[in-house]
Amino acid sequence: MNASVARIVLVVGAVAALELLCRTGVIPNFTMIPPSAMAQSLWKILASGKFTPDIVTTLTNVGIAIAAAMIVGVAIGTLLQSSPTTRRVLDPLFATYYAVPMYAFYPLLIVIFGLGDLPQVAIGFLLAVMAVILNTLNGLDRVPPVLLKAARVHRLGPLKTALQVRLPCAAPYVFTGFKLAVAYSFIGVIGAEFITSSRGIGYEISFAYNNFDNGVMYAMILFILLLVITVNMSLHAWEKRLLARRRRI
Amino acid sequence: MRWRDPLLLVVLIFLVWEVLYLLVGDVALRSPAATAKNLGALLGDERFMPHVGETALAFAQGFAIALVVGLLIGVPLGAARFAGEVAEPILVALYSIPKVTLYPVILLVFGIGMPAKVAFGAIHGIVPIAMFAMNAVRNVNPTHVRTARALRLSPWAFSTKILFPAALPEIVTGIRVGFSLALIGTLLGEMFGSQRGLGHLLMQAMSLHNIERILALTLLLVAFAAGVNALLLALDRHLHRGLP
Numbered sequence: 001m002n003a004s005v006a007r008i009v010l011v012v013g014a015v016a017a018l019e020l021l022c023r024t025g026v027i028p029n030f031t032m033i034p035p036s037a038m039a040q041s042l043w044k045i046l047a048s049g050k051f052t053p054d055i056v057t058t059l060t061n062v063g064i065a066i067a068a069a070m071i072v073g074v075a076i077g078t079l080l081q082s083s084p085t086t087r088r089v090l091d092p093l094f095a096t097y098y099a100v101p102m103y104a105f106y107p108l109l110i111v112i113f114g115l116g117d118l119p120q121v122a123i124g125f126l127l128a129v130m131a132v133i134l135n136t137l138n139g140l141d142r143v144p145p146v147l148l149k150a151a152r153v154h155r156l157g158p159l160k161t162a163l164q165v166r167l168p169c170a171a172p173y174v175f176t177g178f179k180l181a182v183a184y185s186f187i188g189v190i191g192a193e194f195i196t197s198s199r200g201i202g203y204e205i206s207f208a209y210n211n212f213d214n215g216v217m218y219a220m221i222l223f224i225l226l227l228v229i230t231v232n233m234s235l236h237a238w239e240k241r242l243l244a245r246r247r248r249i
Numbered sequence: 250m251r252w253r254d255p256l257l258l259v260v261l262i263f264l265v266w267e268v269l270y271l272l273v274g275d276v277a278l279r280s281p282a283a284t285a286k287n288l289g290a291l292l293g294d295e296r297f298m299p300h301v302g303e304t305a306l307a308f309a310q311g312f313a314i315a316l317v318v319g320l321l322i323g324v325p326l327g328a329a330r331f332a333g334e335v336a337e338p339i340l341v342a343l344y345s346i347p348k349v350t351l352y353p354v355i356l357l358v359f360g361i362g363m364p365a366k367v368a369f370g371a372i373h374g375i376v377p378i379a380m381f382a383m384n385a386v387r388n389v390n391p392t393h394v395r396t397a398r399a400l401r402l403s404p405w406a407f408s409t410k411i412l413f414p415a416a417l418p419e420i421v422t423g424i425r426v427g428f429s430l431a432l433i434g435t436l437l438g439e440m441f442g443s444q445r446g447l448g449h450l451l452m453q454a455m456s457l458h459n460i461e462r463i464l465a466l467t468l469l470l471v472a473f474a475a476g477v478n479a480l481l482l483a484l485d486r487h488l489h490r491g492l493p
Contacts, residue, residue: 003334010335031357092255092479093262099429099478101436104470107455107463112277183345191349195440196455202349206441209353217353224350232345233338 033218042219051204051220058189058200061117065124065185070178072125073132078162080133081140097130106192120197124188131180139173140166172243179235186228255479279464288465304446307363308435311370315431316424318371319378323423326379327386327416337383344376349437356442366438366446373434374427381423385416418488425481432474 015035021027022034033041045051080087102123109119143166151161167174193202201220208217263281270278279287291297326333352369359365389412397411439448447466454462 003331006331006335007338011339032354089254089257089261092258095482096475096478098426099432099474100471101429101433101474103433103437103440104451104467107451108277108460108467110455111458111460111463112273187345187347187349190347191437194349194352195437195452202347205350205353209356221350221354225346228346229342232342236338236341 030212030214033214035222037215038218038222041215042222045216045219046223051201054200054204055223057117058193058202061121061189061200062124062185065121065128065189066178066181068121068125069128069132069181069185073129073177073181074136074167074174076129077133077136077140078167081137081166082158087137094130094134102127102188103191103195106195110196115196115198117197120189120192120200123192124185127184127188128181131184132174132177135173135177135180136170139170142173143169172239172246175239175242179232179239182235183228183232186224186231190224275460277460279461284461284464284468287461288468291462291465291469300446300450303363304435304439304448307366307439307446308370308432310367311435312374312428312431314367314371315374315378315427319375319423319427320382320420322375323379323382324386324416327383330387333383333387337380340376340380340383344380348373348434352438352441355438361442361444365442366435369438370431370435373437374431377430378420378423378427381426382416382420385419385423386412388419389415418485421481421485421488425478425485428481429474429478436470 018027018032019034019036022029022032022037080090105126106119106123109122113119113122147165147169148161151165156164190200190202193200194206197203201224205217205220205224208214208220266278266281270280326336348369351372355365355368355372359368393411393415397407402410436448436451439446440452443449447470451463451466453459454466
């Protein structure tokens, strides 16, 4: 049997088992509603358009966080690569960065940025940007010296060398950073919405939880899980295709 | 040389903090010196220590569960090639979902209090530990495995003499990542569904707009996380030395 077939069977089996446990009352309905009821409720909510503004808010914030992390991350990565001393001094920071509980800064960000969308975007950005920096550095380190020599022969300036030789050559690694930035931005923004905010999908889930509204809550949880998994899996597949194409050259 | 760079970095961070403080003023920040003093006062307060103990206990249990379950999932998946191939994308998907969304489910299952926090810390830590353990076991040099078979090593001897030493460096990397994520999970758990612990204090300080308290707690948590990570990183690099 093929691995992906086995995987589908496994996932479908797990969902069916959950459905059965909920339907037979082994898992009481106030703890979890059956997956089919979640899907039904989600369908109704999406059709009614009730949460469309929240979905738009969350997706916009995630999008801003990803874009900012990409631009800033690639820029910082490129600058750091050309300055080994700075990079050496900052290295412990890079190694410790993801060990720091980023949400601990959220109260501070609220104090600084106020109660708008900015603190959520900032958390998403802070989580995502380091992945981009690290992968950009990793990619730039692997640019073959012969290409840089060719750039020098053609008398390209530092900016042109970066844009026309270094970054295109490092592109697959930068893409890995991009993929992680997408995942981390979702995690950061939705987590922050959960802690405190006045709109967004995360906010609606915690609001529904506080009102014991299991129908809405599970529908929105299902929505986020499906959305994030679809986005990440598509990026994963795209990355595989890019890498395969590069190997052929 | 080796110890001067990190020192320089710490000085640099405090410098940036001080400059930032001078820019935004008392509305949103406190100076590093004032924060250190506040933290000192907080640590001297006998009402504060039970909260630290609560978080430490929840985190220790969550991390221990993550470690045991992560290894129990990861090691067999690394040994069984097909099962690993089936499970890997599922693990990656689980890693990349915002696990905060599952928090209401955890609360509904465990109720508010210690078990929910422990469970939340554990689910954050399990996946990275399992993923690294799986890769560690999968990448054990096949020549070593075949040599062990030729020498007719018993399963026990094989585990202790070949598998464990070969997989250890990657497993330690996984433990380092899992440690950080389990800490984040525990704190997040305390932020929503708890009346005690550092996460709860942070949440309370936020709603009271108590900047001194927010900064002192953040400093404490960051210093703890960074300190433990530095130790694990040193161990990690020591174990990886000489490996390709």
